[in-house]
Amino acid sequence: DIDDPKTKERFYSLLQSLKNWVQHDQVKVHLINQKALPLLVRCVTETKFDPIKEQTAALEILLALSFNNDAASTLRQNHHFMTHVRSVSNNIISDQSRLQRAAEGLLWKLEKEREAVAKPAILNSYQHDIMMSYSHSDKQLCYQIHEQLVKDGFRVWIDRDHMHGATMIAMADAIENSDIAIICMSDAYKQSVYCQSEAHYAFERRRCLIPLIM
Numbered sequence: 558d559i560d561d562p563k564t565k566e567r568f569y570s571l572l573q574s575l576k577n578w579v580q581h582d583q584v585k586v587h588l589i590n591q592k593a594l595p596l597l598v599r600c601v602t603e604t605k606f607d608p609i610k611e612q613t614a615a616l617e618i619l620l621a622l623s624f625n626n627d628a629a630s631t632l633r634q635n636h637h638f639m640t641h642v643r644s645v646s647n648n649i650i651s652d653q654s655r656l657q658r659a660a661e662g663l664l665w666k667l668e669k670e671r672e673a674v675a676k677p678a679i680l681n682s683y684q685h686d687i688m689m690s691y692s693h694s695d696k697q698l699c700y701q702i703h704e705q706l707v708k709d710g711f712r713v714w715i716d717r718d719h720m721h722g723a724t725m726i727a728m729a730d731a732i733e734n735s736d737i738a739i740i741c742m743s744d745a746y747k748q749s750v751y752c753q754s755e756a757h758y759a760f761e762r763r764r765c766l767i768p769l770i771m
Contacts, residue, residue, distance in 0.1 A: 565611075572600070572614035579621040580748055589628050594619075598632075602641045608656050616642075616659035621750045623666040624757070633667050653733075658724060662751055666723035670754075673729050674761045685714040688735035688764075690728075690755040694745035695771045702769075728755050737765045744771035 580585045586727045588594075598604045600615035622628040632638060646660040687706060691699040696717075703715045714731045732738060738759035759766055 563609075569607075569610050569614065571604045572611060572618065574662075576614055576617050576621075577748060579618050580750065580753070582625075585622055585625050585628070588622065589625060594622070594628060594631055594673070597622075598635060598638050601645075602638060613659055615655045616645075616656065616663060617750060620659060620663045621753075623663060624753070629667055632663075639667070658751075662725055662754060665729075666754065669726070670729075670758065670761075673733075673758070676733075683718060683736045684712070684734040685731065686711045686735065687713045687737045687739055688768045689713060689715040689739045689741060690746075690752060690759065691715075691741035691771075692743055692745040692749050692752055695741055696742050698771060699741050702739075724751070725758075727756060729758055732759045732762055732764060736765060738766050740766055741771055742768050746771070 575584075575588070586621065597615045597619050600611050601619070606612050606615070619628075619632065623632060628675070642660045642663055646657055646664055648657065689699060689703060699715070700717070703713055706713045714735055716731075732755070738756075740746075740756050740759070756766075
């Protein structure tokens with residue numbers, strides 16, 4: 558019973574485990590079939606769940622599940638949930654930046670990505686030659702690659718600041734204004750739903766994708 562305070566820590570551990578496993582499509586389908594969406598929505602919207610722990614983990618799991626069309630449709634139709642997520646994304650609290658980022662990422666997948674994909678492509682007017690998509694766990698190697706590419710004369714966009722705020726919108730803008738997207742593949746990259754969102758959007762925008770194994 559997740560309402561029992563004695564089980565809270567075990568429940569949080571379960572959410573953390575799910576966050577790691579939910580990147581796999583089979584796990585997404587299994588969770589959806591097992592009616593996990595209503596429980597995860599409760600974790601996000603009910604105040605008894607800790608914002609930094611349970612609510613953030615639940616939002617990140619829902620973000621991963623939103624790659625599934627059925628799950629995304631169900632979440633969009635839950636007006637109370639969507640209103641709550643919009644409120645979280647606009648509520649800037651210093652110790653809840655991960656929660657806000659997860660809310661923004663979910664709103665990107667559910668509302669803004671389709672509009673962005675539908676925009677006309679920019680032809681022959683890119684601000685950057687290359688956009689680098691990477692996990693910050695691999696930043697040292699990626700920074701070296703970036704520096705070498707710049708020395709070789711390429712105009713390269715890279716997020717060195719691990720941006721907060723309108724992160725996915727900024728990433729989308731970088732992808733739209735780049736000819737090539739280098740996908741810096743690693744285990745950490747594959748486990749990050751934010752990195753997956755970047756790669757998916759670059760694919761949707763028909764950019765030249767270069768996978769680079771870290």
